[in-house]
Amino acid sequence: MDKNTTDTPTEYYDVLIIGAGISGIAAAHHLQEQCPDKSFAILEAKESFGGTWLTHKYPGVRSDSDLHTFGYRFKPWTGAPIATGDEILAYMKSVIDDDGLQPHIRYQHTVESASWSSEENLWTITARRSDTGQSLRFKTHFLWMCQGYYQHAEGYTPQWQSMSSFKGQIIHPQTWPEDLETAGKKIVVIGSGATAATLIPALAGKCAHVTMLQRSPTWFTTGRNANAMAEELRLLDIDESWVHEITRRKVLRDQALFVQRTKEEPEKVKSDLLAVLREHLGNDFDIDTHFTPRYRPWQQRVAFIPEGDLFKAVREGLASVVTDEIDSFTTHGIQLKSGKHLDADIIVTATGFNLSVLGDISFTIDGEPLNFGDTITYRGMMFTGLPNMVWVFGYFRASWTLRSDMVGDFVCKLLKHMDANNARKVTTELRPEDEGMTLGPWIHPEDFNPGYLARGMHLLPKQGNKREWQHTHDYWLDKDDFPAIDLNDPIFSYAR
CATH class of the missing domain: 3.50.50.60 (FAD/NAD(P)-binding domain)
Structure with a gap:
């Protein structure tokens, strides 16, 4: 049999988490703790966990965020505030060990496509094992995107003369x-x-x-x-x-x-x-x-x-x-x-990243290719017309992990709400009062304008002029707004 084909049957999970970096491990912890009845797996393209902290091996690699806030809410950080890459990996490993997450992680699984079917109310995910070339297929009720925001294979290097x-x-x-x-x-x-x-x-x-x-x-x-x-x-x-x-x-x-x-x-x-x-x-x-x-x-x-x-x-x-x-x-x-x-x-x-949007995965919704840049973000984690999916995108001016924890609480609350109401599908939609609102880029360049964002802003969703249609990049707003989200708001459209 050709190594690029497989007769392995399709695997089903209630939730698929994409990425075993700092956000993916947080997602798995919250899901296991708050929704213990949900089956899940983590698909990770690299050979081990860690994401950024596995990719970067240059001399002196360390956090540029304080570990008292970059560390998880649920796992005390006891070391120096600015930690080395190895120290962060050891911290993440202790979470994986404490929670027994290792059996849930599928390493060297590169997700190539994600297709939503409204007939099934399921995502079909195709992934390829980098070690064997084998193609695998998964189906899931809910997709939790934790793959980060930049391409891990290659950084950004401008082309200079000669x-x-x-x-x-x-x-x-x-x-x-x-x-x-x-x-x-x-x-x-x-x-x-x-x-x-x-x-x-x-x-x-x-x-x-x-x-x-x-x-x-x-x-x-x-x-x-x-x-x-x-x-x-x-x-x-x-x-x-x-x-x-x-x-x-x-x-x-x-x-x-x-x-x-x-x-x-x-x-x-x-x-x-x-x-x-x-x-x-x-x-x-x-x-x-x-x-x-x-x-x-x-x-x-x-x-x-x-x-x-x-x-x-x-x-x-x-x-x-x-x-x-x-x-x-x-x-x-x-x-x-x-x-x-x-x-x-x-x-x-040391000239920056290449922006990666949704892991550069090919998305289709009922057979139609997704143009992510045409969607409007709901609080920087859900997107109009994109069912049963949440993306973790952290903060620019605060630690990424703060938002990973809050999104974890939200997803678990949403999954429980859907179960209680026999809902198999949820999308976010503009309400009548939102029609015609002013739209702008993911973040205004006058507010924050690093090169990787400037180069890739057209790939990111639009935001509105109302707080619920923005990624505010403000932890102090989100920490109060997220727990108060009303899942019966007309923004959320459910199908049973």
Whole structure:
């Protein structure tokens, strides 16, 4: 028999979770805890769990969110607030072990298509095993999309003039070679975001020199990689579940106040952030050129630098920062538009992601191809005309996992409501009062505008000018709105 065919019968599950990353494991936990009668499986394309934390293996990889809020609501985080990739994987494994989730996860199962049938009120999912090439088919009542928002196979690298002439290595952090030798090498890291800011201190001292080449600066903040409140509570021998909840609330409040300040008094926030950098780099360093962005703080992410390690590497001469534009690649480095040349043996393109919408899966609804960009989002998780499906898309200005937990509660509440009413299908629909409302992009570029979103905004659903037809990206609104969702609202259309 050809390895690409199978006589394996179709498998049925009440719920299929797509992705075994941070959101997929949260989904499985909430489903198992709140709807223990539901059968489920998790389809994961990679060889193990972890998602982002399995994909990225570059030196120093770490969270850029505080683990007291990036950690799950139900699982206390006891380590440093900014954690390494390995620490996060170990944390996720403990959840999988505690909940007995391993038998539910199907690794190396790449979902290729998802087809909804209104006649059956079921999704049919086709997946291919990457290890054997075998094609498999599943049917499910409900589809829970937890596959993230970017392509894991390949990161985004712009095409610069004469890249092929460079005689060294060009590497994207997303596909970092395990056997890369850096000793004695000159390394240029293109980019200024959290990935570049993580890589550079990890490489500093392990190569001849490392340079951060940026077209424009990023806002940074810094501090101890510790939480004073958590430390104090532990000294008082407070139970870890209480430490987790109290610290989590304090961090969330502090973050919300900071975001509010960036909108209400952006110049004061800029001044405060730059003052911290001067403490690290001294008054002689050209902070205006290299660390003063053109946008207000939190119009793109503000990257946290634990212990100021990036600035320490610059201050000690192990790393440098160049703010310029690339003219072309040369055999031995990069020619800049200013006329300067950067010598390099290795060039790292820390230039972002390729946006992935619904895992780049081919969707059809009753035989018609789905154009996701034509739908309107309901609270950033359901979409008009798309039955029995929820997508987890986290926050830009708060930890992704906060929303994973809230969506988990909502899905379980929805599934119970459907069972109680003998409903086999649910879609979200515009009410009469919503017809003709103003529609806009998934998020307004004046509010948040990183490159991966700007490049792929047309692929994402539209949002309306009413809160229920938006992904507000505001945890403080959602934490009150989500538990109050009325499942009998005419927005929800059910079929029995």
